[in-house]
Amino acid sequence: MKCLVVDDSRVVRKVARRIVEDLGFACDEAEDGQKAYEACLQAMPDAILLDWNMPVMSGIDFLEKLRALPGGQTPKVVFCTTENDMAHIQRAMTAGANEYIMKPFDSDIIKSKFSQIGLIEG
Amino acid sequence: MHISNFDLYRDLLKEKSGLTLTPDKAYLIESRLMPIAKKWGYTSLDNMCMALRGVPDPNLIKDIVEAMTTNETSFFRDTKPFDLFRDHILPAMMKDRASARKIRIWCAAASSGQEPYSLAMLLKEKGAALANWQIDILGTDISTDILETAKRGEYSQFEVQRGLPITMLMKYFEQKGERWIIKDDIKKMVKYQYFNLLDNMAALGRFDIVFCRNVLIYFDKETKGEILGRIAKQMAPDGMLLLGGAETVMGITETFKAVPDKRGLYMRADSPALASTSAATAVK
Numbered sequence: 001m002k003c004l005v006v007d008d009s010r011v012v013r014k015v016a017r018r019i020v021e022d023l024g025f026a027c028d029e030a031e032d033g034q035k036a037y038e039a040c041l042q043a044m045p046d047a048i049l050l051d052w053n054m055p056v057m058s059g060i061d062f063l064e065k066l067r068a069l070p071g072g073q074t075p076k077v078v079f080c081t082t083e084n085d086m087a088h089i090q091r092a093m094t095a096g097a098n099e100y101i102m103k104p105f106d107s108d109i110i111k112s113k114f115s116q117i118g119l120i121e122g
Numbered sequence: 123m124h125i126s127n128f129d130l131y132r133d134l135l136k137e138k139s140g141l142t143l144t145p146d147k148a149y150l151i152e153s154r155l156m157p158i159a160k161k162w163g164y165t166s167l168d169n170m171c172m173a174l175r176g177v178p179d180p181n182l183i184k185d186i187v188e189a190m191t192t193n194e195t196s197f198f199r200d201t202k203p204f205d206l207f208r209d210h211i212l213p214a215m216m217k218d219r220a221s222a223r224k225i226r227i228w229c230a231a232a233s234s235g236q237e238p239y240s241l242a243m244l245l246k247e248k249g250a251a252l253a254n255w256q257i258d259i260l261g262t263d264i265s266t267d268i269l270e271t272a273k274r275g276e277y278s279q280f281e282v283q284r285g286l287p288i289t290m291l292m293k294y295f296e297q298k299g300e301r302w303i304i305k306d307d308i309k310k311m312v313k314y315q316y317f318n319l320l321d322n323m324a325a326l327g328r329f330d331i332v333f334c335r336n337v338l339i340y341f342d343k344e345t346k347g348e349i350l351g352r353i354a355k356q357m358a359p360d361g362m363l364l365l366g367g368a369e370t371v372m373g374i375t376e377t378f379k380a381v382p383d384k385r386g387l388y389m390r391a392d393s394p395a396l397a398s399t400s401a402a403t404a405v406k
Contacts, residue, residue, distance in 0.1 A: 084279060086297050089288065100288040102279050106149070109283045115201070116287050 001119070002043075004028045006036040006059065007051040007080070016049055016080070019107045023120055033057030037065055044074050047119050049110075050097075052081035052088070060095055067096040076117050080105060127171040131155070134174065134183070135190050143190070153278055154189045161185070188265075195233045197286035198240045203335065203364050203386055208244050210384060211362050214395075215330055216251070218360060223255045228329040230353070231337035232261030232314060235272030236281070239304055241333070242311040243294050260326065262317035269314045275304035319349050323356050330358050335386075336366035347375040354378060360395040363388040 003025035005016045010031075017027045025047065030036035034057040036048070048066075052059040059079060066072045076098045081088070084102040092100055099113040114120045131151050132143045143150070155167055162182055164170040173182065198204045215225050229238045238261040245257055263269050282291055282302045295302045317326070319337065332353055338346045353363065354377040363378060364386055365371070371378045371388055378388040379396055389396040 084300075086292065089292060093288065093292070101283060104149075105283075109280075112196075112284050113288075 001047070002026045002028065002045040003047040003049060004030060004036060004039055004045040004075075005049045006030045006033065006054070006062070007049075008032055008054040009051075012051070016110070019110050020047070020049065022107065023111060023114060033059055033062030033065075036062050040066055040069065040072070040075070044071050046075060047114070048075050048077045049080050049101075050077055052079060052083045052092075060092065063092070063095045063097060076119055078110075078113055078117070080110075124168060124171075127168055130171055130174060131167075131186075131190075135187065149280055150190065153280065155186060158182075158185045158189050195236045196281070196284040197236045197290075199236065199285055199335075200367055201285070202367075203333070204240055204244060206364070206384055206387055207241060207331075208247075211331060211387070212244070212248070214362075216255075218395075219330070225255065225257045225331065226327065226329045227257070227259045227331045228326065228333070228356075229259065229261045230317075230319065230332060230334040232263045232269070232272055233265075234268050234277075235261060235275055235304075235312070235314075236277075236285075237261070237333055237335070238272070238312040239275065239308055240285075242308045243290055245311065246294070246308060257311070259312045260329075261312050261314045262326075263314075264316070264318050266316050269316060272312075272314050275309045277302050277304075320345070323352050326356060328358060329356055330361050331364075332357060332361065333364045335364060336369070338369055339366070343374060350375040351377050354390050357390060359390060360393050361390065 001024065003020040005013050005020065005027060006029075007013050007016065008031050013029045013031075017029065020027050028039060028045065030039050032054040036050070037057065039045070050059045050063065059081065063077055066075070066077070073096075077096065078099040078101060079092045079097050080101040080103060082103045089100050098117045101109055101113055111120070128145070128148055128151065135143055151167065155170070159165075159167055159170045162170065162185070164173065219225060227241060229241070232238050238259050241259055245252060261269075261272060263272070276298075279300060279302070282295065291302065294305050294308050296305055297303075334353065338349065341349065350371060357363065362381075365388060367386060371380065377391055379391045381387040381389055381396065
């Protein structure tokens with residue numbers, strides 16, 4: 001199972017990588033939506049942990065482009081962002097996100113969300 | 123909070139309760155101890171730490187340990203018991219009580235309300251199928267403070283992310299600043315009441331479903347058996363009891379029997395329903 005961690009913060013990517021690797025995923029990183037999109041064109045990951053606000057291409061723009069791709073419905077997408085209001089959550093879910101994490105997060109939250117959408121055993 | 127102060131709280135808890143606090147649980151200190159700090163007149167946790175480093179009031183220590191150790195809970199905690207409730211217990215009850223259309227549920231350690239509200243949300247998800255049913259959920263706890271929290275139904279961002287699917291957060295909660303408040307239609311499905319499991323249970327009435335998870339661990343073996351015996355008396359003959367994942371009735375009481383292939387689920391040993399499941403299992 002492969003997880004793509006998309007966040008413009010190297011620190012967040014490092015923390016997230018450790019958590020998803022502990023959950024048994026092989027991890028790739030992308031620093032913005034454009035890089036994530038290019039990675040997905042190469043090979044669709046099983047899971048994507050996705051920040052919202054990033055330079056070049058935002059998380060929500062990436063998600064909309066991803067879902068329009070052939071095979072772009074396959075990855076389970078979990079937003080992971082400081083945006084914590086209902087309007088953002090609704091917009092993300094409408095665009096095809098599978099789950100939504102409001103930062104700050106810890107391993108319990110990622111584990112709980114991943115298991116809810118069937119990425120890992122509960 | 124200073125790192126050295128985190129260490130102080132961690133060591134205090136280890137010493138007084140055996141509970142291990144890892145750094146990724148640091149947020150618990152903040153959310154649970156700020157109310158204690160306020161109660162004791164400290165403006166911050168760092169200030170409270172200064173008092174703890176001196177000669178602290180034993181009652182302050184008691185408050186801190188209580189706040190950190192008990193009430194460890196989350197929405198849909200452990201997942202499986204709630205899957206059982208939705209996929210097995212509830213369908214069975216809806217079939218058996220199709221004429222009376224009445225189900226009473228008791229959460230015997232309701233804590234800050236996550237368990238009863240999780241059940242209420244699952245009931246709500248049944249929609250029209252339960253429209254004309256009377257379903258009572260009673261949440262009891264020994265801490266009146268925590269029951270006030272449960273009644274408010276107000277949770278932090280951390281609390282609504284552990285175990286709660288985002289779709290349920292969107293449907294059943296309202297946001298107020300940094301807090302998430304459970305909506306009134308869910309809130310009013312649950313009644314809360316102070317109750318000590320050592321007290322007489324007769325006044326609570328009769329229940330069809332009892333959640334008594336992760337609370338018996340605080341009692342010795344004899345008391346556990348005695349409490350379970352009295353719970354059995356409050357339950358319908360075909361009632362169902364849920365215990366915590368690490369709990370069992372084996373060697374503790376004869377009044378309940380484990381339901382085969384349903385982890386954590388128990389029925390009265392004299393239950394007609396259990397007799398038929400055992401027979402079915404035996405035939406298989």
